[in-house]
Amino acid sequence: MSLEQKIMTEMKDAMKSKNDAVLRGLRAIKAEIIKAKTEPGAGGEIDEATEQKFLQKMMKQRKDSLDIFTRQGRNDLAQKEKEEMEVIEKFMPKQLTEEEIKTAVINIISQTGASTAADMGKVMGVASKQLSGKADGKTISGIVKELLSP
Numbered sequence: 001m002s003l004e005q006k007i008m009t010e011m012k013d014a015m016k017s018k019n020d021a022v023l024r025g026l027r028a029i030k031a032e033i034i035k036a037k038t039e040p041g042a043g044g045e046i047d048e049a050t051e052q053k054f055l056q057k058m059m060k061q062r063k064d065s066l067d068i069f070t071r072q073g074r075n076d077l078a079q080k081e082k083e084e085m086e087v088i089e090k091f092m093p094k095q096l097t098e099e100e101i102k103t104a105v106i107n108i109i110s111q112t113g114a115s116t117a118a119d120m121g122k123v124m125g126v127a128s129k130q131l132s133g134k135a136d137g138k139t140i141s142g143i144v145k146e147l148l149s150p
Contacts, residue, residue: 003051004033025087052133055092096135105143117148
């Protein structure tokens, strides 16, 4: 079952149960699906990699908004962002823990022969491809910096 079909099924259930928080998150995902399908060159179809990219983008946007709302004391808006993040998270692949990311980055460093901070770009290129959809780029970057710094 495609992501779009899963979203439609979940939307029907959320409408029946009158769950506004879930429905709001599902509608946001559906809007992104429609936007991705209508982009030039998409041909009305999107692949799983594209789906994961926009889900990650949506998650990052909500995390950023959550931080801002929390700092400003807007708990009502922060709560809405949390609710939408929970909905989006259900459709994303399982995220790796920091330890799992660190292990993967250590392997990549040994494969690429990187040894200094100057090699960070080389390591990040490989790490971004291998860990795409499974880890946040900011977390990967922090771990690579930590491991390559003297």
